[in-house]
Amino acid sequence: MTPFGLRRRRFVGALGQVITALCASLAAGTLVVILLYVFMQGVHALNPAFVTQLPRPVGMAGGGVANGILGSIVIVGIAALLAVPMGVLVGVYLAFYGRGPFPEGIRYLGEVLSGVPSIAIGLFAYTLLVQPLGHFSAFSASVAFAMLMLPLVIRTSDEALRAVPVSVREGALALGIPTYAAVTHVVLPAARPLITTGVLLAVARITGETAPLLFTAFGSQFWEYNPFNPMAELSLQIFTYAISPYTEWHEQAWAGALVLIAAVFVLNVLARISLRGARR
Amino acid sequence: MSLPLESATATLRTKNLRAWYGKRLAISEIDIAVRGREITAIIGPSGCGKSTLLRCLNRIHETVSGAYAQGEVLLDGENVYKREIDVIALRRRVGMVFQRPSPFPTMSIAENVLAGPRYAGLRLGRLHEKEVLERALRDAALWNEVKDGLRRPAVTLSGGQQQRLCIARALAMRPAVLLMDEPTGSLDPLSTLQIEDLVTALAHRYAVVVVTHNLQQAARIADQTIFMLADEFGAGHVIEAGSADHIFTRPTDRRTEDYVSGRFG
Numbered sequence: 073m074t075p076f077g078l079r080r081r082r083f084v085g086a087l088g089q090v091i092t093a094l095c096a097s098l099a100a101g102t103l104v105v106i107l108l109y110v111f112m113q114g115v116h117a118l119n120p121a122f123v124t125q126l127p128r129p130v131g132m133a134g135g136g137v138a139n140g141i142l143g144s145i146v147i148v149g150i151a152a153l154l155a156v157p158m159g160v161l162v163g164v165y166l167a168f169y170g171r172g173p174f175p176e177g178i179r180y181l182g183e184v185l186s187g188v189p190s191i192a193i194g195l196f197a198y199t200l201l202v203q204p205l206g207h208f209s210a211f212s213a214s215v216a217f218a219m220l221m222l223p224l225v226i227r228t229s230d231e232a233l234r235a236v237p238v239s240v241r242e243g244a245l246a247l248g249i250p251t252y253a254a255v256t257h258v259v260l261p262a263a264r265p266l267i268t269t270g271v272l273l274a275v276a277r278i279t280g281e282t283a284p285l286l287f288t289a290f291g292s293q294f295w296e297y298n299p300f301n302p303m304a305e306l307s308l309q310i311f312t313y314a315i316s317p318y319t320e321w322h323e324q325a326w327a328g329a330l331v332l333i334a335a336v337f338v339l340n341v342l343a344r345i346s347l348r349g350a351r352r
Numbered sequence: 353m354s355l356p357l358e359s360a361t362a363t364l365r366t367k368n369l370r371a372w373y374g375k376r377l378a379i380s381e382i383d384i385a386v387r388g389r390e391i392t393a394i395i396g397p398s399g400c401g402k403s404t405l406l407r408c409l410n411r412i413h414e415t416v417s418g419a420y421a422q423g424e425v426l427l428d429g430e431n432v433y434k435r436e437i438d439v440i441a442l443r444r445r446v447g448m449v450f451q452r453p454s455p456f457p458t459m460s461i462a463e464n465v466l467a468g469p470r471y472a473g474l475r476l477g478r479l480h481e482k483e484v485l486e487r488a489l490r491d492a493a494l495w496n497e498v499k500d501g502l503r504r505p506a507v508t509l510s511g512g513q514q515q516r517l518c519i520a521r522a523l524a525m526r527p528a529v530l531l532m533d534e535p536t537g538s539l540d541p542l543s544t545l546q547i548e549d550l551v552t553a554l555a556h557r558y559a560v561v562v563v564t565h566n567l568q569q570a571a572r573i574a575d576q577t578i579f580m581l582a583d584e585f586g587a588g589h590v591i592e593a594g595s596a597d598h599i600f601t602r603p604t605d606r607r608t609e610d611y612v613s614g615r616f617g
Contacts, residue, residue: 171417171418236457237452237454239450239451239452239454240454240456240457242412242415242448242450242454243448243450243454243456243518243521244456244467244471245412245415245443246410246412246443246447246448246450246522247443247444247447247467247468247471247472247521247522247525248440248441248442248443248444248445248468248472248525249440249467249468249471249472250440250471250472250473253471253472253473254471257467257470257471258456258467258471261456261458261459262456262457262458264458
């Protein structure tokens with residue numbers, strides 16, 4: 073004799089398993105389809121010239137997005153230089169003095185900031201830097217990107233520092249090492265792999281951002297090295313090419329998307345490697 | 353500032369020491385005396401405040417958010433809780449070892465031992481560093497096991513070795529007093545014996561205060577034993593203090609007798 077309801081429980085359990093597995097396959101499958109599709113569309117236009125040459129005028133074959141790739145590196149690089157030191161310092165503050173209304177308020181504001189749409193942050197950077205200076209600039213885009221990165225860097229630093237055992241921190245203080253030296257020489261190095269992982273993921277996250285660039289970096293057809301001038305940027309170029317009416321530009325937009333996805337993929341792999349370092 | 357060649361032992365006394373975690377009183381009216389070149393063991397059931405008492409002696413207690421202490425702790429007669437005291441200088445004189453071995457995870461064996469002198473701002477110079485390193489590791493009975501791999505990561509050592517490394521790290525600062533918070537609490541029996549032998553040897557030169565759950569351990573190594581118990585509000589008091597012989601064989605207080613004979617705790 074089977075106990076009451078056993079058959080029904082088994083059925084519901086099996087059904088639940090099937091449904092969750094289907095959802096998981098759908099989610100993973102979508103990603104695979106996107107990657108395959110971008111690859112198939114983009115791979116024709118991808119050639120050495122695409123990543124080494126400037127864009128050519130409409131109607132001329134060839135040309136590339138090298139200035140956009142350089143612009144992405146410059147803009148994201150400056151954003152990281154702005155956001156990482158500040159974010160880590162805020163993380164240190166929260167992890168070590170993180171009780172009470174003020175730190176809790178900062179944590180909450182960080183969460184709010186991470187939920188602000190990137191286009192609104194772009195508008196803010198426009199009002200802050202583009203309007204007063206009178207022209208678009210890569211630096212204003214970096215500031216917008218830094219604001220997008222900041223909450224991620226703060227949260228990972230806070231969590232990474234908290235994950236360092238209290239005994240390590242106390243061990244340092246008990247030796248008569250002053251607090252600042254205990255933080256910089258003992259606790260921060262112990263948290264570094266996790267912080268690095270968080271920073272790489274934050275960089276990967278902003279590398280694909282386009283919206284704030286529309287009214288900050290603006291784009292350019294030329295090589296540009298001065299961050300206080302308008303600058304080309306890869307995802308912005310993809311956007312421009314994709315909404316254009318020209319077939320060859322559409323192909324280049326796909327190729328650009330492929331390069332962008334590859335870059336983000338590399339960043340994610342690096343983040344995983346760094347995380348493995350943390351687990352060791 | 354440089355390191356003294358010989359560590360000078362010191363005495364510790366507390367007068368009406370009380371400590372809180374936020375609003376909760378954890379220890380109350382503590383009056384104990386720790387003599388130099390002796391081992392003082394603090395025993396008592398979980399939650400009786402013995403670790404808190406230990407942590408007040410080098411003022412690491414107050415690094416916990418909301419924790420504070422009142423009363424006096426006299427190190428060679430000087431109150432370490434008076435306003436002008438330099439807490440950093442105090443902690444250099446009063447070393448501490450924790451229950452869980454806590455080598456600094458990113459550092460090598462040598463870097464761990466030298467972390468105190470280096471980051472506490474004593475510039476030793478390379479030759480002197482080598483000397484301090486070898487001496488601390490010898491004093492912690494670890495030198496022979498690690499001398500060929502001083503640059504290895506400290507986390508590759510076994511638990512017992514890590515604990516002796518933490519002792520070496522504390523000794524490198526040439527403290528006058530060594531505080532040990534259940535130093536064998538997470539170790540196997542063999543490592544425990546090694547640490548006990550080591551502690552006995554160290555007591556020739558330092559004042560050692562050991563918090564322990566292990567009554568046999570206290571009976572084996574302690575010159576003086578302090579028995580603590582929490583009252584009905586959870587605040588720890590000293591019930592009785594005396595020689596190990598006194599506490600374990602003819603205690604004056606009924607509660608001490610109940611505890612050491614295993615009736616509770």
